[in-house]
Amino acid sequence: MPALQRSLKPTLWLVAVGLFMQMLDSTIVNTALPAMAGSLGESPLRMQSVVISYALTMAVLIPASGWLADRFGTRRVFFAAIMLFTLGSALCAASQTLPQLVAARVVQGCGGAMLLPVGRLTLLRSFPREQLLRAMSFVAVPAMVGPLVGPWLGGIIAEKISWHWIFLINLPVGAIAGAGTWYLLADRREAEPRQFDLFGYFLLAFGMAAISLSLDGLSGLSIERVFVVLLLVFGLASVVAYWIRASRHPAPLFPLAVFHVHTFTVGLLGNLFARLGSGAMPYLLPLTLQLSLGYSPSHAGMMMLAAASASMLTKRLATSVIDHFGYRRVLVVNTLLVGAAMAAFSLVDPAHPVWLHVIFLAVFGAVNSLQFTAMNTLTLKDLDDQYASSGNSMLSMVQMLSMSMGVTVAAAILAGFTRYTGRGGATDPLPAFHSTFICVGLMTAASTWIFWQLSRDAADSGRRASDKRPADAGAVDVH
Template identity: 40%
Template sequence: MTSRQRLIALIVACALFMQNLDSTVLSTALPSIGRSFDMDPVRLHLALTSYLIALAVFMPMSGWLADRYGTRTVFRLAIAVFIGASVGCGAATSLPWLVAMRFLQGIGGAMMLPVARLALLRSVPKSSLVQAMTWVSVPALIGPVVGPPLGGFLVTYASWPWIFWINVPIGIIGIVMATIYFENIKAQDVPKFDKAGFLLSAAGIAGILFGLELAPHARDMGPYGYILIALGLAITGFYIRHALRHPAPIIDIRLLKVPTFRVSIIGGSLFRIGIGAIPFLLPLMLQEAFGKSALASGGITFAAAAGALAMKFAAPRALSRLGFRTVLIWNAVLASCSIAVCAAFNSATPAFLMIFILFTGGFFRSLQFTALNALGFADLDERQMSRATGFSAMAQQLSLSMGVTIAALSLQFLPGLTGASTETGGVYDLAFLLVGSIMMLSVFSFASLEAKAGHAVSGHAATAGGEARPPSDPRT
């Protein structure tokens, strides 16, 4: 990679970090915001939900916007919307105001990440894609881990608006860097915007996500959550029918015919369910079951982020030596086991041992993220990439949300089914085993890959002494 390409990758990584950080940092500040608004913090959960729904709903249209108006233009506008909404969130004095600003912030985030990734894909040759995705994948794991401790620090030593205002300087730097280093790449012959597809996909995604948020609340809103999930799935079925008939659907289901992209979506979604569950389960177990302080809990869970950073130097070499199929299969096994082994934690487990296990797990999970992100675009041409970025980002958001929901539902229903207790940590043991088992299912998807899958990106064939097939990207 050239220095310019590394800078572009770093800009994308910062955008991803800001988006992932904002997905989690608010949770720590809810009690403080509740006191400021003079209301129960539980009611503020809608501020979390509105952001996640906006992300998933508007991500699919990001590729079309980038093709129509250019990657640099849309990326800078997305950051500007994100910054403006962040300022509005910090100035909010009521729940409706905060929810509206969080939804607007989610729209900016939805445009920001897929377009930034598209700019990277169009700037970096496929032979350097693994290196580029290494930079991009690390923040996806660091953001959810750093979010709660950072939110607690800002609320404790400043005030809750600063959890939003901290985005302003980061965003301004992003706009300046994008202006200097991004090319404003547009597509030729951009098709008409798929309005019907957008409405169907938005209704289906919103129904599923909002239902997933409500489902864990069995006594009050739980039944409505299941109804919304069912409606969302039904509408999604209508969208699939529409997409198969439309020449240029907003979410192109036909991309799943490409084996490498299909595996990155299906296997990647199963794997990311575990990623979504970990930031939810670990702090609860450490604080509620083991009685550790928020500071001590944050210090332990941060080890996963450190492991993700350590992976940055190993991913290109591992993929070059072993190839995508081997790395994805065996790394999924190791990453799943690193989560399942958390079931062995108890209040007497030494902190250094937990830190070591979480550090190792963060390494393997980050390696899997890097491999999946690179594999998904390995066999796509220029036109397909713009549609694939929104599709991939939406699938990632849905799977991460499902991970949180599955973790919450397991804590709710497992005590009644097994007699395990949240106070002693027994229910968390079962939850970690469940999440690890779901992640392990991704191995079957990865095993369906051909041995030479993605060799033009990983460089494995050349390293192993074989002949790599010619890359589809003429710039390589």
């Protein structure tokens, strides 16, 4: 970091640690779900709420994080985020039942929701513009390493020690990061915080939560059907009410004028629907590897490294591919490839050699990485400074919401096929997994129609996104 101010190095490292903690816990749990289920006396196929509760809480709270930082200062909010995240981790480790674990993950998600956006905001306000890209690139590295090592580390800990240590390892890191934040982090705040539309936020948050929970109820495992219908109706009504309110409110959470930017509208909707399948795969794959293919937790985590490694390697090529072929062609073709890669897991079988499973995972990781990069840059590349902040926050919210809904939908589909294939007394869930992969792949491929709506001039070079605004470097892919 020779070109960065030495006085700001503590700020840089503290934000990097916070982002690493948040991104690590987005993936570390997936491989350990069967071990958690055995310890808590639950079915491994009923553990989706552990993932959903964390991602959904983050999606709900992200819209408020920027205002909280403006109102109370970045240091106080970032410190509170680390403490909440650490407290939630301790509660997760102490959980004795599934409802207790889900509640603890909500607390953890409350902290995680503020780590990423407030950390990014701290850098934006601390570093001069000419150093901002270098600072953003530095903190992006641990944010990418977290999803890379998360599944493998979760499997190792669950198998060799205990799943409780997945959360306990956060305690010393959180304590050190919290102390460093309080004494070393630069405190930045707005002299006059912007107006916050509290009622509009309530409408949007309730709508997102209600729709996601109603989809979870479709699995028939957690909510009675009558409440499913009520949640879905009230959730949709709440989102529509927010949309109407935002169209006439002087200071909405997200200005609707941002949707006048064609690439932003297509990119955001594409992110929402294409990421349903991508959000489901980190949940489905470790379960398939362990429950149907006979892999141990550590072996399953090691296998997931193939997808993560291919993902990181592809990122180095993504810009060149987009520059050469253009956004429209890349997204239309690659969305179909992502759907096909997901559906291809319906062919996996315990009799196949390990190297074949590795190829399946690597191919999926590569095309999925290209998809994320293309969607993110498309969404933000044409936003001017007036809408850059709100557009970036909306993208972060949609990413987490789509991850939550992806796991929700996949769990509901898997539960339905499990009941169907189990009518004859069959106990192997592999046919149910196969059918679920096909459905998830078709669902992802269907989102191709969204990217097909891109105008021809959206097929230009991706260099505009990297040259136009350094703040875009803060966008982090959520795997």
